[in-house]
Amino acid sequence: MRAMLLIIGVxxxxxxxxxxxxxxxxxxxIIGAIAFLVMIVLAFVKGRQATRR
Known part of the structure; x- marks a missing residue:
């Protein structure tokens, strides 16, 4: 009985x-997916800034 209780506890x-x-x-x-989306948005914004100059 004691062994069974021990197994159930474990x-x-x-x-x-x-x-x-x-x-x-x-x-x-979830945090990784949010970071990935932020990275994509920042890359897009930086790319747009680079093409304007």
Whole structure:
């Protein structure tokens, strides 16, 4: 009985840690996508400025 409770506890902790990591990964993907869009906009603006000169 004690071993079964220990296994259930370990599995529960593993699921909690996995959930936290997946949540962090999702936010990293969102931040990366926003940074990518900002980079594209800045490159477009800089390109327009370079062609005007």
């Amino acid at each position: 599995v529960a902790v593993a699921f909690i840690v996995l959930g936290v990591l997946l949540e962090a990964a999702r936010w990293l993907v």
